[in-house]
Amino acid sequence: MFTRTRQGRRTAAGIAAAVAAIIVLAGCSSSAPTSAGGSAPTGKAVKIFMAPKFTGLAYFEVARKGGEAAAKDEGFTFSYIGSDQPTATDQISTLTNAIPQKPSALVVSAIDGNAVAPALKQARAAGIKVVTYDADSAIDARDLFVNQLDYTLAAKTMLDAALLNSPDGGLVAFISASPTAVNHTAHVKIMKHLIDTDAKYSKFKYVDTVQFAGDDAQKSQDIALNLIQANPTLKVIISSSAVSAPAAEQAIVNAGLQARVSATGFALPSSVKDFIKNGDSKAFALWDPTELGYVATAAAYQLATGKITAKEGQVVDAGKHGKYTVGKDGEVDYNKPLIFTKDNIDKYSF
Amino acid sequence: MSNPTAVTRRRLSLGGSTSALRVRFLGVVIFLAILVIAFSLLSPQFFTLGNGRSVLFTAAILAIAAAGQSLVVLTGNLDLSVGSIMGLTAYVVFDLAGKNAALQPFVVILALAIGALLGFINGVFVTVLQIPSIVATLGTLSIYRGFVSVYANAKEVTSGTLPPWMRALATQVWLGLPSYVWISAVIIAIVAVALTRLPWGRKIYAYGSNPKAARFYGLSSTRIVIGAYVGAGMIAAIAGLLLGAQVGNINSLLANGIELQVLAAVVIGGVSIWGGSGSVIGAAIGAVVLATINNGLVLLEVQEFYRLLIQGAAIIAAVWVDAIVQRRVIGSGTRRRIMEVES
Numbered sequence: 001m002f003t004r005t006r007q008g009r010r011t012a013a014g015i016a017a018a019v020a021a022i023i024v025l026a027g028c029s030s031s032a033p034t035s036a037g038g039s040a041p042t043g044k045a046v047k048i049f050m051a052p053k054f055t056g057l058a059y060f061e062v063a064r065k066g067g068e069a070a071a072k073d074e075g076f077t078f079s080y081i082g083s084d085q086p087t088a089t090d091q092i093s094t095l096t097n098a099i100p101q102k103p104s105a106l107v108v109s110a111i112d113g114n115a116v117a118p119a120l121k122q123a124r125a126a127g128i129k130v131v132t133y134d135a136d137s138a139i140d141a142r143d144l145f146v147n148q149l150d151y152t153l154a155a156k157t158m159l160d161a162a163l164l165n166s167p168d169g170g171l172v173a174f175i176s177a178s179p180t181a182v183n184h185t186a187h188v189k190i191m192k193h194l195i196d197t198d199a200k201y202s203k204f205k206y207v208d209t210v211q212f213a214g215d216d217a218q219k220s221q222d223i224a225l226n227l228i229q230a231n232p233t234l235k236v237i238i239s240s241s242a243v244s245a246p247a248a249e250q251a252i253v254n255a256g257l258q259a260r261v262s263a264t265g266f267a268l269p270s271s272v273k274d275f276i277k278n279g280d281s282k283a284f285a286l287w288d289p290t291e292l293g294y295v296a297t298a299a300a301y302q303l304a305t306g307k308i309t310a311k312e313g314q315v316v317d318a319g320k321h322g323k324y325t326v327g328k329d330g331e332v333d334y335n336k337p338l339i340f341t342k343d344n345i346d347k348y349s350f
Numbered sequence: 351m352s353n354p355t356a357v358t359r360r361r362l363s364l365g366g367s368t369s370a371l372r373v374r375f376l377g378v379v380i381f382l383a384i385l386v387i388a389f390s391l392l393s394p395q396f397f398t399l400g401n402g403r404s405v406l407f408t409a410a411i412l413a414i415a416a417a418g419q420s421l422v423v424l425t426g427n428l429d430l431s432v433g434s435i436m437g438l439t440a441y442v443v444f445d446l447a448g449k450n451a452a453l454q455p456f457v458v459i460l461a462l463a464i465g466a467l468l469g470f471i472n473g474v475f476v477t478v479l480q481i482p483s484i485v486a487t488l489g490t491l492s493i494y495r496g497f498v499s500v501y502a503n504a505k506e507v508t509s510g511t512l513p514p515w516m517r518a519l520a521t522q523v524w525l526g527l528p529s530y531v532w533i534s535a536v537i538i539a540i541v542a543v544a545l546t547r548l549p550w551g552r553k554i555y556a557y558g559s560n561p562k563a564a565r566f567y568g569l570s571s572t573r574i575v576i577g578a579y580v581g582a583g584m585i586a587a588i589a590g591l592l593l594g595a596q597v598g599n600i601n602s603l604l605a606n607g608i609e610l611q612v613l614a615a616v617v618i619g620g621v622s623i624w625g626g627s628g629s630v631i632g633a634a635i636g637a638v639v640l641a642t643i644n645n646g647l648v649l650l651e652v653q654e655f656y657r658l659l660i661q662g663a664a665i666i667a668a669v670w671v672d673a674i675v676q677r678r679v680i681g682s683g684t685r686r687r688i689m690e691v692e693s
Binding site: 057215216243246256 | 407495496499508509521523599600601607648653
């Protein structure tokens, strides 16, 4: 902790005066409670930045509310940073620019797990704690990963939703964001494995080639239509992307094919309410992004204040939102899947 | 062969309508035919009625946007802000119409007004402020997208709030083809006629093929270029509106990055990036080429990494095929025409 502050000052000396002044100011504010209490900073001196994959997506906005709620409960400073462009390059520059502002911790949804790893490592080298949520980075680039659903549970949840859509099974196809989206890739791999090995899902067959739509609605629709053309017996399109899953269902509805094929996967209930109420799709799945944002931000706060050190077996205490144990490789599983159907979708406001 | 063409070209040098234009997109037609034959041989699903419909549907919006882009490219400029205009228009119009049901019948007029305004701003930057179009529209690409990001505040316009008639339109099938294909065809036909028959369009060709000469003959470059941008903006706005209704859940990123596909369609379609030559019909076929490639590669289960390679190669191949066709068919004619204009 002390070394971190001194290092920061040494760096600051080399930079332009204006920037240096800001950093020294930040350094002062964070060192005040340190000298007083003799331990890590708490309360307002803790500054946590949340960086979604990109801004402008409703899903991340909902998670942001959780982060803000955690900041209010614990009394720390919270900022939401990011670019509105869904590219790794933009996220890297967001993260790189965040480092000189000396946040205590970053809460990041990695758009490309490997591409942003060097920036995150740089942040950690500067003494900033790094928590990933929603989408993980390379393991050694962060302290903790708050996983909404462990990958197997995520895969099972989506396949369960697919079974609700197509109880007799049949051919499924996958749309992911990109080949470098760590969680999407893992979900698909496990879904394929489950279909191959688990009796519950053995009614399914799958199209081996995964399609990538980069969280773009139009591209998702074009791909959905092309998949239906390519596979006349296709029953379900599954996507981990909260953009692609509803967009694919919309494409199916537009083409009047909802009796033959349906889409499912992860989606905000607000974006699939119409489909589910009209019976176009029987089920979509997700988790509560607000609570996920809360847990991830609370975990970041506890890291920053030294309450936990990301060691296996430690417990992240998210107050009324529960306690979560740190697992292998610094993974914290939130693990509360939600499946939205006609009967419950009105309960959810996000 | 070259002599009669040259004569025709000379006679119609200002309007540039008939035979010269027909060969202008012969290249892309031949390239499309090659693609169709190749995919038909490789995939049994490709050459079916349903798949053809699907390809045309996925090409429809791109073709409309490409028609708008052609107007600007014909003047020797670019409009990189096309995707941002589409996204901004779709979000703002559907957001307003969702909050105020009285606006629902007027979404098209609203969209055209917004598109005209955004196009006008582009045109003013390029002409009055003399900023090179690639720079000016690179700027407005960000500005327009930034505006919609701020306006949307990370919210979505959800499908339930769209005007029901727009939603219905997206799903309708007329005479065996999706409504969007017909709408696209009508818009392209209107633009094609306006370009070749109206003075507004003829001036765009004249200015694009030789801005200096056009000015010498008293044509106002400012008015022509702004006119092209306004037209392109309005067409992009309609494309955005249709895309919004098709996608259903609209966020501030709608049509983000589509400008490169639109430009690719225009270039594949044989519209000269230097201005003055090419046709909207070619650009529309260029859009069909891109949609065909996307469709064929999914049908063949090509991995993502190869797909990017193939798409890029296809763009270059299409332009190359076009160049060969141009040289064979109107080769000497074009050269002679250029010499005439320059002398």
